Amino acid sequence: MTFALTAMLALLAGASAAEPAIAQASSLPCPMPDGAAGGRSNIHTRAVETNLKPPVRAPGEGPFSLAARMRLYGVPGISIAVIHRGRIDWARGWGVRDTVSCAPVTPDTAFQAASISKVATAVIALRMVEQHKLALDSDINLSFHSWHLPGDAQLAPRGVTLRQLLSHTAGLGVHGFEGYLPGAPLPTTVQILEGAAPANNMAVRSVLPAGAQFQYSGGGYVVTQLALQDVTGLPFAELAQRELLGPLHMTRSAFAQPPSVDILANIAFGHVSGQPVPGNYHVYPELAPAGLWTSAGDLARLLIDLQASAVGQQGHRLSPAMAQAMLRPVKDHWGLGVELYTTAPERFGHDGVNEGFQSYMIAYAGKGEGIVALTNGGQGRRLIDEVVRAVATEYGWTDIAPPAVPEQQLPxxxxxxxxxxxxxxxxxxxxxxxxxxxxxxxxxxxxxxxxxxxxxxxxxxxxxxxxxxxxxxxxxxxxxxxxxxxxxxxxxxxxxxxxxx
Incomplete structure (x- = not known):
């Protein structure tokens, strides 16, 4: 899985979730590390540690501690970075990187970003548009020399475009990817697209009319990955380092699958039911939709760069015009690589779910405020939502998460x-x-x-x-x-x- 919607659909259908019920997910073998181990503390971090609340406040119910909610939701570790006034106000971790060593999460701990990878991919692709190596609205097949997307005269008579691929409106299938155990044979990008062994996914093909509707497709981002490789002649990971990660000083980030030695030096393992997943993490050769290892602080640097461009500042990864196009809705609440919250003031971000990891980031489009949160197991998104509410309450971001309220009785x-x-x-x-x-x-x-x-x-x-x-x-x-x-x-x-x- 690479996207929170997958887990949501399973729950809505009454299927068993990837994690047990809350009451069964509260046993973690590691004690909470010493507070100083996670990084610097200040008045804001202490508020997060003591002021978590769900959306509904029960009568007489006070706030919860972060440590208690991590136990309740079975989350071994969490990394948080907060953007305030256009810079990283603070970044730190709580809990442990893994439940074997019980080593603490630090600001430099790398987590799998899962589908948040798509935001980084979109920025790289839009840079190639600005460099005239790709076109937003031409048939993507014009960019290939190593493969082509099979045509479909009924569903995609004019082919599919990069704009459609980045906004999930290309009508392609393959929602997400399962990943592979470390050491297992990995498919090439073309094998992934063809659904050919050793790939464990179906072939990426048109399943709905191109441009007509939103249909989330991680497969479409693998199409983008190959297009970027073909037009630049560079492996995707190398292109990402040159065009994005290096210039933004995202030093704890890499599209490295399996993880590099540098990433392994301070890495979070994915967990299910309080234990590391087999192999400690899954490997995702589907780099563009799911393959980024990163820290919360590094993702905050990406958000800050986009925010600066969106308000007209020059000298960032995207021009102001391109950043504004990225944050403009294509269909419903989706722009080019980002989820959009279109009620004023406008916000943008993304969710992510890989095996044993859940992540979320959100930022304002018109001002330098936002938050990134990464977790390595349990009901991580439940915990993230309460952390976001605590941070939003602390900084006055009621658009992102209103304060908790009592349940209303409506006629x-x-x-x-x-x-x-x-x-x-x-x-x-x-x-x-x-x-x-x-x-x-x-x-x-x-x-x-x-x-x-x-x-x-x-x-x-x-x-x-x-x-x-x-x-x-x-x-x-x-x-x-x-x-x-x-x-x-x-x-x-x-x-x-x-x-x-």
């Missing part, structure tokens, strides 16, 4: 506005209004009662996501706990809404 007439079936991004959810609350049915054994934060915002405790309806209840968007997927109403409130069952 049935208000709940009925939200009832109906909603679909989008591969998700399908039926919402039903009952006197006791709004219930979500997505195919799980039983519908879940959503907790009302306001008449238009609801929290799914089972999934850990907050959804927000638009003003006419014609759609809702996931605004916390997952990628900003928009689901659109396809049916009105079902017959029988509001009746006791």
């Amino acid at each position: 049935l007439a208000v709940l009925a506005k939200a009832a109906g079936r909603f679909e989008g991004g591969g998700l399908s959810v039926r919402l039903e209004a009952r006197p006791e609350g709004l219930f979500a049915d997505a195919g799980a054994p039983s519908p879940e009662r959503l907790m009302a934060l306001s008449p238009m915002r609801f929290f799914s405790k089972a999934l850990g996501v907050v959804i927000a309806f638009d003003t006419d209840y014609a759609s809702f968007t996931i605004v916390e706990g997952g990628p900003p997927m928009r689901l659109v109403r396809t049916t009105a409130a079902p017959t029988g809404s509001g009746k006791n069952r």
Whole structure:
């Protein structure tokens, strides 16, 4: 897996999650390292250590400590970097890199960024556009000499473009990748695209009309990877170092699969159920969509560079015009390589899920504020969401994560506005209004009662996501706990809404 939506879909379908339930995920064999081991502390880091809260505040419930929530969610280690006023305000780690050595997470510990890799890839690709080596809106097949994407006269009569590949609108299949055990034979980029042994994925082909809709495709980013290699004559990892990682002084970052000696010197292992995954991590030769090893501080440097370009500053990796194009919606909440939160003030970021790793970053487009968080196991995204809320509360970023509020009791007439079936991004959810609350049915054994934060915002405790309806209840968007997927109403409130069952 390389994307949080994969795990979300499994949960919505009632399948078992990659991690056990919260109550079963709280046993970690390592004690929390000494506070100084994770890096420098200040008033902000101490607030994070003592002020974690979920979106809903129960009556009389106080804030939780970071250590307690790491135990609850079964997260061995977390690395956080905060951007404030256009620079890294602080970066540090908590917990351990692995549950064998119990070595502490430090600001330099490298984690798998998973699908956050796509943001770095998009910047590299857009640099090649600015250098006239690639075109955003031409058939990507014009860039190849080592392979070509098989044509599809019905689904892609004009081929697919780089703009479509970066925004997941090319209509290609292969959502994500499983990775390989260290030491296993690794496929070449062409073998991945062809689904040929030893690749463990299907071939990357058109499955939907090009340009017509959002369809998340890690496979499309492997197409981009090969195009970049063909037009530059460089291996992707070398190109990334030259064009992005080196110039931004991302010294703890590399598209190194398997990891390099430098990365191995201070590396986090992926964990499942409190134990390192077999081989300690999976290897992802699908570099462009999933292969970046990095630290939270290094990803913050990337965000800062994009923020500076987006507000008109010259001399960064992208020109202001290209950075602004990257952060402009192509379809729904997706730009060129980034998730977009389009309500003012605008924000951008990305999620990531690889085996044993979960990550998230978000930043403002118009000012130098933001946060990066990387974890190495357990229900990492649950912990990240509470960390983000604590940081947002500390810095006054209520757009990113509003403070925790008590659950509201809404009248049935208000709940009925939200009832109906909603679909989008591969998700399908039926919402039903009952006197006791709004219930979500997505195919799980039983519908879940959503907790009302306001008449238009609801929290799914089972999934850990907050959804927000638009003003006419014609759609809702996931605004916390997952990628900003928009689901659109396809049916009105079902017959029988509001009746006791």
